Amino acid sequence: MSSIDTRPAGVTGDRARPRTAARPGRPGLLARARGGLPTLVFLAPMIIVFGVFSWLPIGRAVVMSFQRTNLVSDPVWVGLANFQQVFADPQLLTAVQNTAYFAVLALLFGYPIPLVAAILMSEVRKMRGLFSALAYLPVVVPPVVAVLLWKLFYDAGEDGVFNTILGWVGIGPVAWLQDADIVMPSLVLEATWAAAGGTVIIYLAALTGVDPSLYEAAEIDGAGVWHKLWHITLPQLRGILLITFILQIIGTAQVFLEPFLFTDGGPANKTLTLLLLIYRYAFTNSLGGDYGAAAALSLLLALVLTAFSVLYFRLTRSWSSS
Amino acid sequence: MSKGTDRGLIAPTDWKRPSVKWTTRIAHLALLACLAVAGLGPMLWLLKAAVTPTQDTLRQPMALWPNGFDFANLVEAWTRVELDKYFFNTLALAAGSWAVQLVVATTGGFALAVLRPKIGKAISGAVLATLFVPSVVLLVPLYLTVLDPPLLGTSLLNTFWAVWLPAGASAFNVLLMQRFFANLPREIFEAARVDGAGPYRLFWSIVLPMSRPIIGVVSVFAVIASWKDFLWPMLVLPDPNLQPLSVRLPILQQFVELDVFLAALAISSLIPIALFLVFQRMFLSGASLGGAVKG
Numbered sequence: 105m106s107s108i109d110t111r112p113a114g115v116t117g118d119r120a121r122p123r124t125a126a127r128p129g130r131p132g133l134l135a136r137a138r139g140g141l142p143t144l145v146f147l148a149p150m151i152i153v154f155g156v157f158s159w160l161p162i163g164r165a166v167v168m169s170f171q172r173t174n175l176v177s178d179p180v181w182v183g184l185a186n187f188q189q190v191f192a193d194p195q196l197l198t199a200v201q202n203t204a205y206f207a208v209l210a211l212l213f214g215y216p217i218p219l220v221a222a223i224l225m226s227e228v229r230k231m232r233g234l235f236s237a238l239a240y241l242p243v244v245v246p247p248v249v250a251v252l253l254w255k256l257f258y259d260a261g262e263d264g265v266f267n268t269i270l271g272w273v274g275i276g277p278v279a280w281l282q283d284a285d286i287v288m289p290s291l292v293l294e295a296t297w298a299a300a301g302g303t304v305i306i307y308l309a310a311l312t313g314v315d316p317s318l319y320e321a322a323e324i325d326g327a328g329v330w331h332k333l334w335h336i337t338l339p340q341l342r343g344i345l346l347i348t349f350i351l352q353i354i355g356t357a358q359v360f361l362e363p364f365l366f367t368d369g370g371p372a373n374k375t376l377t378l379l380l381l382i383y384r385y386a387f388t389n390s391l392g393g394d395y396g397a398a399a400a401l402s403l404l405l406a407l408v409l410t411a412f413s414v415l416y417f418r419l420t421r422s423w424s425s426s
Numbered sequence: 427m428s429k430g431t432d433r434g435l436i437a438p439t440d441w442k443r444p445s446v447k448w449t450t451r452i453a454h455l456a457l458l459a460c461l462a463v464a465g466l467g468p469m470l471w472l473l474k475a476a477v478t479p480t481q482d483t484l485r486q487p488m489a490l491w492p493n494g495f496d497f498a499n500l501v502e503a504w505t506r507v508e509l510d511k512y513f514f515n516t517l518a519l520a521a522g523s524w525a526v527q528l529v530v531a532t533t534g535g536f537a538l539a540v541l542r543p544k545i546g547k548a549i550s551g552a553v554l555a556t557l558f559v560p561s562v563v564l565l566v567p568l569y570l571t572v573l574d575p576p577l578l579g580t581s582l583l584n585t586f587w588a589v590w591l592p593a594g595a596s597a598f599n600v601l602l603m604q605r606f607f608a609n610l611p612r613e614i615f616e617a618a619r620v621d622g623a624g625p626y627r628l629f630w631s632i633v634l635p636m637s638r639p640i641i642g643v644v645s646v647f648a649v650i651a652s653w654k655d656f657l658w659p660m661l662v663l664p665d666p667n668l669q670p671l672s673v674r675l676p677i678l679q680q681f682v683e684l685d686v687f688l689a690a691l692a693i694s695s696l697i698p699i700a701l702f703l704v705f706q707r708m709f710l711s712g713a714s715l716g717g718a719v720k721g
Contacts, residue, residue: 150534
């Protein structure tokens with residue numbers, strides 16, 4: 105399966121489309137259409153929408169983090185003051201720790217389970233569609249509905265849904281969202297439930313792409329199932345595993361919905377994540393939005409995430425080529 | 427698929443061995459049970475709770491059969507709680523986001539893949555680059571852009587445009603369209619050209635009709651993504667009369683009885699789940715990668 109590549113661009117659409125033979129660009133009659141009014145007309149919606157709602161705000165994010173901005177007077181350049189303010193905030197360390205904890209837990213819960221499920225499902229002969237549909241169903245449930253529903257499930261009383269189930273096996277009521285030690289795993293459990301189906305489908309697609317002749321060759325050498333799994337299946341999935349890993353880090357580093365709706369950062373800031381902190385800086389500040397600090401922290405987070413993925417790609421590419 | 431290649435990890439000869447056959451069978455049944463409980467369980471519970479009186483749900487949340495049914499919950503949620511209004515707001519937001527995304531992605535993809543202007547490479551590079559910018563960066567500056575958009579002179583706050591237009595800036599959609607268009611047989615374009623079709627005609631009568639599959643994929647994912655959106659509509663639509671379900675539900679929870687609230691949750695999940703059931707194949711093929719790359 106050569107189309108599995110470590111670059112995201114290689115995976116985004118390659119296998120999703122019916123395809124005719126790829127055609128490299130070559131000048132023809134159409135070349136005459138280059139430039140000109142029609143081309144401009146076709147480019148305009150994209151350039152306007154991306155310009156105003158993507159490129160401009162990205163540039164503005166950088167500028168804003170060095171300015172003090174309120175909506176009344178003109179912005180003032182303040183140098184690194186926003187960054188100093190962010191670093192001086194004791195909540196920053198809490199938010200970094202909580203976000204890292206969320207990300208690690210999400211990897212522990214959300215990385216192996218979909219892989220195991222997908223490998224098992226790939227051996228299903230009949231009704232594979234039913235398996236994947238069941239796995240994917242939570243992904244299409246609107247996230248807000250899912251969180252509000254799980255909030256009921258997590259009711260701390262004996263009659264809460266999960267506590268009733270635990271009661272059947274004699275485990276006492278758990279304060280899912282109030283206990284400072286349990287609250288984060290509770291959030292991650294819901295987040296994993298909501299997202300795992302998508303990962304399963306990605307792995308399933310990759311598994312069907314593993315060349316069967318590799319297995320046949322290994323069998324001639326007398327390899328058993330576990331041997332094949334370890335030496336053929338997993339190495340063949342390496343590229344896709346890397347992509348889901350990076351996507352998960354980038355996603356979980358920006359987690360907002362769960363801590364916002366389940367606990368609003370509580371109890372005692374135990375679920376205050378970076379994005380929640382950014383949101384508070386900008387939108388729930390009693391003195392009016394502190395847009396500069398919010399932009400500075402956003403920029404820092406984005407730089408770390410981008411650097412992380414670039415470094416990761418570099419490392420793994422040099423490992424795989426050596 | 428031919429018989430020789432229709433195999434996976436386990437060898438066809440191994441399948442004939444009873445021990446292998448039964449172990450995998452049991453593993454599959456266990457997996458199916460887990461998936462049913464985890465995937466379907468919560469939604470079935472919601473369905474039941476939506477038509478159960480509050481007291482039953484509170485006292486015996488796991489009772490298989492409630493003491494009484496209360497279908498009035500659904501009606502009450504729809505009318506008294508004004509869920510209809512939020513439902514139609516959600517629909518309007520989804521429809522507009524869909525339209526803007528399609529216009530931007532099809533015209534942009536067409537220009538980049540078929541017309542190929544000289545600046546095309548630079549533009550598609552700039553579009554592609556936004557894929558690698560984490561969405562957190564956009565939150566605050568995009569909000570300020572909506573408050574005071576360039577050249578427009580009026581705030582987009584509390585208008586649906588504040589949701590519709592930013593939705594169009596999806597690099598993934600443009601990329602998908604561009605690739606699809608680039609793989610269409612170019613001879614057809616040349617032939618149309620010889621027959622005197624201009625770029626507009628080429629786009630409308632040839633490229634678009636040939637691109638139904640990819641337009642379908644982008645459409646379904648656009649609607650689902652819009653239905654899921656929470657933080658952005660919450661920020662730019664502070665007027666409750668304009669808010670979609672996702673923004674309204676957490677607030678409703680605070681003053682609506684539990685049974686009616688659960689009915690509201692069930693109604694809110696209806697359209698996405700129905701779309702999923704109808705377009706299952708589209709979701710479960712590799713196209714679902716699209717949802718994962720955003721974020």
